Each structure stands twice: as C-alpha cells, then as structure tokens.
Amino acid sequence: MFIKRMARGLPGGRYFRRSLLTMLMIACIPGIVTGGLLYIWINVRMESILQEAHAKQLEQRALWVGEQLDTLELNFSQWAFDPVFDHRLKELDFIYKYKQVHELYRLLLMIRHSNPLIDDVQLYLKEPRAVMMNSERYDFLTAPAEISSYEGLLRRAQGAYWTRSADGASPMLVNRLPAGAGDTIGALILTVDAGQLESMLGTLSPYAGGTTFLLNADGTPLFPQDREVSALQAAVGLERNRLADSGSPNSFLMEYEGTTYSVLSGDFRRLGHDWIYVSASPLNEIVAPIVSVPRLILAVSGAGLLLALALSWIGSLRLYQPLQRLLRLFTGIEPAGIERGRQESMRGNDMLSGKRRSASRMDEMKHIEQHWLGVKRERESLQQRFEEQLPLARNNLLQQLTLGQLHSSSDREWRARLAELGWAVQDEHFIVMLCHIRPVTLLQKNGNPFGKESPEWIGIMAADMLTQRAGELPCLSETINYHDLSIALLLAVPPHGESGIGISRFREEVCRIGQQWIDAVQAEWGVRVTVAVSQACADATHLPKLVQEARTVLRKRRFSSASPLTDMAENAEEAGMDRAFYPLELEQDILAALRNGSEQEAMDRFRDFANRYAASASPGEQVRQAMYQLLAHIQHALAQLGEDPVRLFGLGLYEEVMELHDLEETCVWFRERIIRICVEEFTGREEKQVQMAVHHMKEHAETQYAEALSLDELADAHGIHAYTLSRAFKQAFGQNFVDYLTAVRLERAKELLRTTDVKISEIAEQVGYQPSYFNRLFKKSEGTTPNRYRQDLQRQDVHARDDRSV
Known part of the structure; x- marks a missing residue:
C-alpha cells in the first residue's frame, strides 16, 4: 500500500497517521465517560458506601486495639505466675535480703519495658509489713489511708481485673499474688501509659477533626477521665446515650457546629467487663479524597484528548520511520528511486526485475508478512538440522x-x-x-x-x-x-x-x-x-x-x-568409609558457652559439631551416637552443680534423639530442648560457683603454695573460664591470683629466713621457686637479697640480746 501510494504521488503513511489518530481518540473516550459516571455515582451513592467502608476499617482497627490489650493482659498474667511472686515473699526481709530485693527490682523493670503500653509496675505486699515497690525503689507504708487504698485492691473477687489509677488519669490492671492461689499476700499493679493509649485509640479516628474515647458499660467516661472530656466528646456521648433508648446507638450521623460527623462504636471485653469505644469522624474528610478523583479523571481525559489531537500527527512521523526503514530493508528500493521506478514501469521499461515489480504492488503489511514467512521457513529448517x-x-x-x-x-x-x-x-x-x-x-x-x-x-x-x-x-x-x-x-x-x-x-x-x-x-x-x-x-x-x-x-x-x-x-x-573422630574440643566449647550463658555461641559450636559427620558413611547414625555422648557430658556438668538432669529434661531425652531425621531438625531440637534450659540453669548458678572457686583458690594458695596449680589449671578444674576466674579473684581480694600466690610464698620464705638456718636454695625450693629466680623476685619485692635479709635479722637479734643483758 505504501509503494502504491508513492507510485500515485500520494504522501506515504497517511493511512497509518489517520489510524493512529483514531486509536488515540478512542483511547481517551473511556476516561471521559468513566470520570462522568464516577462523579455522578459518588455524589449519589458513595457517601453511604464510604461510611460502610469506614465502619469496616474501624472494626478492623478496633480488633487490633483489642489484640494489643489482650497481649498486655496475657503477658502481665504470665508475669504474675513467675515463681518469684510466690508465698516466699511473706518471709522476704527487704533490709537484709539484698539479692532477692535486687531480683525483684530487675523483674519489675523487665515487666515495665516488656510492652510500650506500660507506664509503671508496682508490687504491693501486705506481709510481713505493708510495702509498695516499683522498679526504682520500695517504701514501707504507714499511713492508714494509703494502706486502705491498696487493701481495697485485694478485696475484689477476681484474681485479675481492670480499675482506674489513684489519680483517675489512666486505666490500671491488677493481679493478685500469688496467682491462682487461695490466700492473697499482695498484688502486682500495672498502670497504663495514658499517652500511648491515647495514640493507639487515635488510630480509630485517623481523620483531622475526629475523636475517639472510651466509656464504661454504664456510659460514663473511662478514658479520658471526666474532667478532660472535650466538648465534641461530651456532645457525642450525650447523643449516643440519647439513642441508646431506641436500641441503635452504635452507628449514627450527627451535626455539631456545622459539621456532619459519622459516629461508630463497639465494645472490648476486658476481664469480665465491657469497655465501649466511640469514634467520631468528619464525614467530609472521609468523602473528600474520593470526590476529587472523578474530577481529576475528567480533567486529565479532556486534556489528554486535546493533546492527542495535537501530537498524533507529529508522533506518527517518528513512529512511521521504523516501519519505513523495515520496508526499505525488505524491498531493497530506496525512496528516491521509487518514483523513477514507477515512471519506468509506466513506459514499459523492463529494467526492473519481476521481484521488484511484484513488490511494488504490495502494501507494508504484505511485505512484512512475506518476509516473516521466509524467516519462519528458514528457522524451521535450521531447527530440524539442529535436532x-x-x-x-x-x-x-x-x-x-x-x-x-x-x-x-x-x-x-x-x-x-x-x-x-x-x-x-x-x-x-x-x-x-x-x-x-x-x-x-x-x-x-x-x-x-x-x-x-x-x-x-x-x-x-x-x-x-x-x-x-x-x-x-x-x-x-x-x-x-x-x-x-x-x-x-x-x-x-x-x-x-x-x-x-x-x-x-x-x-x-x-x-x-x-x-x-x-x-x-x-x-x-x-x-x-x-x-x-x-x-x-x-x-x-x-x-x-x-x-x-x-x-x-x-x-x-x-x-x-x-x-x-x-x-x-x-x-x-x-x-567402610572414613569415620569422623569425636570432636572433643567442640564439646568443651559448647559446655563453656552454656556456662557463660551464650546461647548463639553454643548453637554455632553445635552446628560445627554436627557438620563433622556430614561426610561420613552414615552421618545420621554417627550424629546420634555423638549426641548421646554430648548429652551425657552436659548432664554430668549439671549434676556437678547440684541440679537433677531428669527434672530438667525428663526421661525420654534419648528417645527424642532417635526421632530426629535431618541436621536442621536436630539443631532446632538441641536449641529448644538443651541450650535454653542449660543457659537458664547455668546463668543462675554461675555467680555462686565462681565465688566458691575464688575462695578455694585462696585456700589452695595458702596451704599448697609450693606446688600450687596455675590459674589455667584451676580454671579447668572448676570448669570456669580463666579470665572470669581471674577477674572475680581480683574483685574479691584486691589483687590477681598470681600476685597473691607470690605474696604468700615470699611471706613463708621470710618466715623461714627468720626462724631457721636452712640454705637459701632449699628455702627457694620449699616455696616453689628456682633459686636464681627466687633471689631476683625477693630482691625486687624487699629491696635486698635473701642472704642480706637474714644477716640483718641476725644483727637485730644480737643487738636486742645485748640491750637486754645491759
């Protein structure tokens, strides 16, 4: 068609441009129609639809708020069941039992930071003395009014319940202690952060000018308290209470100061009581973003139609160039020679080949189709030869x-x-x-x-x-x-x-x-x-x-x-295949990591432990055998600490190992069943074990100074890292173990020099030194040699005897 038009002297590509213009205009028409229909539909129906969508959105957000409160109640109840809060608190001496009090401080601080909704956590104990304690301090209560207010919290029938704080500004969650027991010794009291609660309730009304508040089941304000209720909240509350008699107060529209508000409400079931949330959002804020959409669609579609009319002609010139170049490639005829070819064919000149004359009678699509069929046949031929x-x-x-x-x-x-x-x-x-x-x-x-x-x-x-x-x-x-x-x-x-x-x-x-x-x-x-x-x-x-x-x-x-x-x-x-040797060094690393409370390091060492058998003939069986030996050593280490492994792990530990099938499952099992339990046990007993080891080291240095073991040998004997043992020894006695042992040996050497005539070399051996090193060490410490030290002592004794004889 392109060649025919060129042969007739017509501008090439006119059909293409006209088709492109029509296509662009048709593409703009749906946008204009859609914008008009949307504008009409939004003005008629969208208000109710958006209100329903807002209600569903509010319901989902309310579920989220309820889940946050559920999580807070569940976590707080779990803390209340902690073994620390049992009947032993009745015998706790806050003055002399510093470690137990410090543990309570630490636990209250952990509870306080366990949830962003928590503002403060208090522990009230009525025995042996009325005391109130938080994460920072404790106070013995003496004022009868103050004691009566706390005792009132213990008279409720429920073990856990919500109430209001003393100043009435925040909700307060109370758990009687010990949890689940009949007699009550105190209460664990959680005060909710009013700011965090207000921010969380603000998600129920995300529009500017809206508000959200909480009511009790009887309709009285719960949060914020009565004196902080705004005029809008008071008006919404009155309107809701008025409609409560009609039986449909959960969803309604109300006018306030010239603005229409969409009011939605629902309830939270909180430990046997109902909290009612009320959300009021300006209706124009809900609908405004959607109303602007069809207007924008109308404007963009109209502008696009005008722009398409102006640019389609210009754009068609550039869009047609690739097709024009493709036609030149297919036909082999240059644009400058097309007109000459048409004139020569009209005069009957047979200089053009039959192929070019037939090509001049085909349009663009025919040329592309013909060439594509040729390429396809060639491709099929090559594919056949390739196969x-x-x-x-x-x-x-x-x-x-x-x-x-x-x-x-x-x-x-x-x-x-x-x-x-x-x-x-x-x-x-x-x-x-x-x-x-x-x-x-x-x-x-x-x-x-x-x-x-x-x-x-x-x-x-x-x-x-x-x-x-x-x-x-x-x-x-x-x-x-x-x-x-x-x-x-x-x-x-x-x-x-x-x-x-x-x-x-x-x-x-x-x-x-x-x-x-x-x-x-x-x-x-x-x-x-x-x-x-x-x-x-x-x-x-x-x-x-x-x-x-x-x-x-x-x-x-x-x-x-x-x-x-x-x-x-x-x-x-x-x-048989090469069997992997039992990695004893990794076993020691695992035990050391468990003692140090390093869960991640113990897990990494166990993976290395299991990977030692990956290339063996039967890795699964060998890993099980190695785990049996490792578990036996871990149980032995716990038994040395006075712990019962059966109580910690149960009787079916080795049967559980038989059920493991792959490395990942084995690692997960070892972390959950072994590492976490051991870390908890070792961490609690580490301090006591270190203190006992330090005193044993001091006794060892004083009684066996001549053949005293080194710090590393003592650390291995007690199963404690040498650095940890050295640091604890220095904290307890003001100097490290080596200096203390040296001081004991030198004191014993000076005693021998003062009371005996034993040779210096023999004294050096008796206190555990080589003679040459003993002389240097003694001179460095006392400023004189051992021999001169003995001579000075002897001269002092002679002078003393002479003075007594005179």
Missing part, C-alpha cells in the same frame, strides 16, 4: 565431561548446558556403568585373529547393544563410546524414588542390565568384558571422578577370576 545433530553434540559434550577435559564453575551450569542439548536434568543423581572389552580375547569364532570384526567395530556394535538394553530403565541414559575398547553408560536417576523404585532397587536393575549385556557380548563375539557400576553422585562436576574410580576398579580386576561385574557401592560398604 538431527543434537544427539551427537550431547554425546560429544558428555564424553569430554566424563573424561575431565572440560571445566565449569558449578553443577548448575552443567545441568543448564545439558538441558540445552535435550537432557533436562534438575535434581537427578548420576550413575556411571563403565564397560571394558579385553583386546587380547578379540578372536573370531573360527580362531582367526580379528579379521573383519576389528576391535573398533566390536566396540561400536557393543555400544549399540548397550543403548538398546538401557532403554529398559525408567530414566535418562546416554551411551558414550571412548573408542579405546571402553564404553560408559551414563544414567540420570530420579531422586527419592520418583521413578517408582528406590535407589537400591534401581542399582539392582542396572546390574541386571549390565550382566545381560555381558552375556550377550560374550556370546556374540567371544570376548571377555568387565563392568563396574559406580556410586551415585548429585553433582555433575563429580562425573570425571566417578569414571576415574570405575577405571581404577577395572584395572585392579583385570586379571581377577571373580565376577566380571562389580557394584562399587557394595564394595564401599564392605570396606
């Missing part, structure tokens, strides 16, 4: 891969390349059956060596026979002829028994096919054949290793009279 060469290309690739002549970065790349060549393998495992024909037995049946049946010819025929046999297996297979009297059958085995049979059963089928092929080859050509079936692997990059191992096995069995077929998986099981 014919695909098996050969795949075989060559697999041959180079199994011989280790190609290298790729990952198993994924190899599987992608095989998929491109028609072998769509995803999670399949690979098995190689390597066959070798013995050249020394290649004789014809009549006894003449080789003849027409050459070794190469027999190898080709045997490979074809193996391909036919492999077709009986339910998996992808490829026969590779290495042309050195060895043939490989590569099998892609579906994982997890997807082929209908398990992996062991599949190997039996492979061995059966291999044995049948051996019998057929020997019967046909009278040659000796040996076959090795490799183990399975899930990584394509390991195929060269499988082939190499199979070749090694065949070389070892070259002169063997055993069966010609070898299943390498069975031989591997008989020979």
Whole structure:
C-alpha cells in the first residue's frame, strides 16, 4: 500500500497517521465517560458506601486495639505466675535480703519495658509489713489511708481485673499474688501509659477533626477521665446515650457546629467487663479524597484528548520511520528511486526485475508478512538440522565431561548446558556403568585373529547393544563410546524414588542390565568384558571422578577370576568409609558457652559439631551416637552443680534423639530442648560457683603454695573460664591470683629466713621457686637479697640480746 501510494504521488503513511489518530481518540473516550459516571455515582451513592467502608476499617482497627490489650493482659498474667511472686515473699526481709530485693527490682523493670503500653509496675505486699515497690525503689507504708487504698485492691473477687489509677488519669490492671492461689499476700499493679493509649485509640479516628474515647458499660467516661472530656466528646456521648433508648446507638450521623460527623462504636471485653469505644469522624474528610478523583479523571481525559489531537500527527512521523526503514530493508528500493521506478514501469521499461515489480504492488503489511514467512521457513529448517545433530553434540559434550577435559564453575551450569542439548536434568543423581572389552580375547569364532570384526567395530556394535538394553530403565541414559575398547553408560536417576523404585532397587536393575549385556557380548563375539557400576553422585562436576574410580576398579580386576561385574557401592560398604573422630574440643566449647550463658555461641559450636559427620558413611547414625555422648557430658556438668538432669529434661531425652531425621531438625531440637534450659540453669548458678572457686583458690594458695596449680589449671578444674576466674579473684581480694600466690610464698620464705638456718636454695625450693629466680623476685619485692635479709635479722637479734643483758 505504501509503494502504491508513492507510485500515485500520494504522501506515504497517511493511512497509518489517520489510524493512529483514531486509536488515540478512542483511547481517551473511556476516561471521559468513566470520570462522568464516577462523579455522578459518588455524589449519589458513595457517601453511604464510604461510611460502610469506614465502619469496616474501624472494626478492623478496633480488633487490633483489642489484640494489643489482650497481649498486655496475657503477658502481665504470665508475669504474675513467675515463681518469684510466690508465698516466699511473706518471709522476704527487704533490709537484709539484698539479692532477692535486687531480683525483684530487675523483674519489675523487665515487666515495665516488656510492652510500650506500660507506664509503671508496682508490687504491693501486705506481709510481713505493708510495702509498695516499683522498679526504682520500695517504701514501707504507714499511713492508714494509703494502706486502705491498696487493701481495697485485694478485696475484689477476681484474681485479675481492670480499675482506674489513684489519680483517675489512666486505666490500671491488677493481679493478685500469688496467682491462682487461695490466700492473697499482695498484688502486682500495672498502670497504663495514658499517652500511648491515647495514640493507639487515635488510630480509630485517623481523620483531622475526629475523636475517639472510651466509656464504661454504664456510659460514663473511662478514658479520658471526666474532667478532660472535650466538648465534641461530651456532645457525642450525650447523643449516643440519647439513642441508646431506641436500641441503635452504635452507628449514627450527627451535626455539631456545622459539621456532619459519622459516629461508630463497639465494645472490648476486658476481664469480665465491657469497655465501649466511640469514634467520631468528619464525614467530609472521609468523602473528600474520593470526590476529587472523578474530577481529576475528567480533567486529565479532556486534556489528554486535546493533546492527542495535537501530537498524533507529529508522533506518527517518528513512529512511521521504523516501519519505513523495515520496508526499505525488505524491498531493497530506496525512496528516491521509487518514483523513477514507477515512471519506468509506466513506459514499459523492463529494467526492473519481476521481484521488484511484484513488490511494488504490495502494501507494508504484505511485505512484512512475506518476509516473516521466509524467516519462519528458514528457522524451521535450521531447527530440524539442529535436532538431527543434537544427539551427537550431547554425546560429544558428555564424553569430554566424563573424561575431565572440560571445566565449569558449578553443577548448575552443567545441568543448564545439558538441558540445552535435550537432557533436562534438575535434581537427578548420576550413575556411571563403565564397560571394558579385553583386546587380547578379540578372536573370531573360527580362531582367526580379528579379521573383519576389528576391535573398533566390536566396540561400536557393543555400544549399540548397550543403548538398546538401557532403554529398559525408567530414566535418562546416554551411551558414550571412548573408542579405546571402553564404553560408559551414563544414567540420570530420579531422586527419592520418583521413578517408582528406590535407589537400591534401581542399582539392582542396572546390574541386571549390565550382566545381560555381558552375556550377550560374550556370546556374540567371544570376548571377555568387565563392568563396574559406580556410586551415585548429585553433582555433575563429580562425573570425571566417578569414571576415574570405575577405571581404577577395572584395572585392579583385570586379571581377577571373580565376577566380571562389580557394584562399587557394595564394595564401599564392605570396606567402610572414613569415620569422623569425636570432636572433643567442640564439646568443651559448647559446655563453656552454656556456662557463660551464650546461647548463639553454643548453637554455632553445635552446628560445627554436627557438620563433622556430614561426610561420613552414615552421618545420621554417627550424629546420634555423638549426641548421646554430648548429652551425657552436659548432664554430668549439671549434676556437678547440684541440679537433677531428669527434672530438667525428663526421661525420654534419648528417645527424642532417635526421632530426629535431618541436621536442621536436630539443631532446632538441641536449641529448644538443651541450650535454653542449660543457659537458664547455668546463668543462675554461675555467680555462686565462681565465688566458691575464688575462695578455694585462696585456700589452695595458702596451704599448697609450693606446688600450687596455675590459674589455667584451676580454671579447668572448676570448669570456669580463666579470665572470669581471674577477674572475680581480683574483685574479691584486691589483687590477681598470681600476685597473691607470690605474696604468700615470699611471706613463708621470710618466715623461714627468720626462724631457721636452712640454705637459701632449699628455702627457694620449699616455696616453689628456682633459686636464681627466687633471689631476683625477693630482691625486687624487699629491696635486698635473701642472704642480706637474714644477716640483718641476725644483727637485730644480737643487738636486742645485748640491750637486754645491759
């Protein structure tokens, strides 16, 4: 059509521009119609629809607020069941039992920061003395009015209930202590943060000018309190109470100061009482954003229509250029030569070829269609030729891969390349059956060596026979002829028994096919054949290793009279795999992390512990055996602390280990059942154990100074890290262990120098030093040598005796 118009002298592309203009105009019409309909529909119906949507949105937000309050009540009730808040509090001496009081401080602080809605947490105990305690201090109550106010909280029948704080500004949640017991010794009191509660209730009325407040079941204000209720809230409350008599106070519209408000309400069920929430939102704020949408659609659609009319002509010029260039490429006629070609054809000039004359009678689409059909036919031809060469290309690739002549970065790349060549393998495992024909037995049946049946010819025929046999297996297979009297059958085995049979059963089928092929080859050509079936692997990059191992096995069995077929998986099981040694150092790291309360470090060390067995013959069984030993050592460590492992873990701990199936499940079980329990037990007893170890070290230094153990040896003996032990010793006695031991030894040495005539070298050995080091250490400490120190003492004694004699 384009060439015809050019031949007639008409502007090219006029039809294209007109079509484009029409299309753009039609595209703008739905926007104009849609905007008008939306504008009418919103003004008539949208108000009620948006109000319903607002009600649903409010209901969802109210559910969220209720869930937050449920979470607060549940968490606070769980804190009330903490063993710290039991009957032992009646015997707590706040003055002398500092550690227990400090623990209460810490627990109250944890409760206070456990939820952003909590403003303050108080503990009231009526025995042995009336005391009120929070996370910062405690006070003994003496004022009767103050005690009476707290005692009033204990007279309620409910174990947990809501009430109002003393100043009436905030809701207050009370749990009697001990939770679940009949007699009451006090109460755990939680005061809600009024600001946080107000912010949370503000989500029920997210529009500017709206408000939200809480009422009791009788309609009196709950939050904010009476004196803080705004004029709008008071008006809404009065209107709701007025409509309550009609039975429908939950949803209504009201006018207030010239503004229409949509009022919605509902209730929260809170520990046996109902809280009523009331939300008032300006109706114009709800509808305003939607009303502006159709107006915007009308404006944009109208402007778009005018802009489309102006730009469609200009845009068509640039849009038509690619099509024009495409036509030049298809026809081979330049625009400057089109007019000359038309004039020459009119004069009967036959200089143009028949192809160009026929092309000049076709429009743009015909040219594109004709060229596309030609490209399609060429593509189909190339695809056919490619599919014919695909098996050969795949075989060559697999041959180079199994011989280790190609290298790729990952198993994924190899599987992608095989998929491109028609072998769509995803999670399949690979098995190689390597066959070798013995050249020394290649004789014809009549006894003449080789003849027409050459070794190469027999190898080709045997490979074809193996391909036919492999077709009986339910998996992808490829026969590779290495042309050195060895043939490989590569099998892609579906994982997890997807082929209908398990992996062991599949190997039996492979061995059966291999044995049948051996019998057929020997019967046909009278040659000796040996076959090795490799183990399975899930990584394509390991195929060269499988082939190499199979070749090694065949070389070892070259002169063997055993069966010609070898299943390498069975031989591997008989020979056994390298077993992993028990990682004792990781066991010590795990125990140290548990003692230090480091949950994440203990988990990391346990993963390293389990990964030691990942490459063993039976990793699952070996991990279980190692876990039995590890659990026994952990229980022994707990028993040394005086804890009963049976009470902590129960009796079925080892049976639970038998039910674990993989590494991830084992790690999750070990973290939940072992680490967290041990961290809680060790953390609570660590301080006491360290203090006992410090005093034992001091006694050890004073009584066994001559053969005293080192700090690291003492740390290992007590099962405590050396740094922790050294720091605790210095905090207790003002100097580290080494300095203290040195001071004890020097004091004993000075006593021996003062009271005995023993040689200096013997004194040094008695206090645990070499003589040379003892002399240097003594001089550094006392400013003189041991010998001079003894002489000075002796002179002092002589002078003292002379003075007494005079």
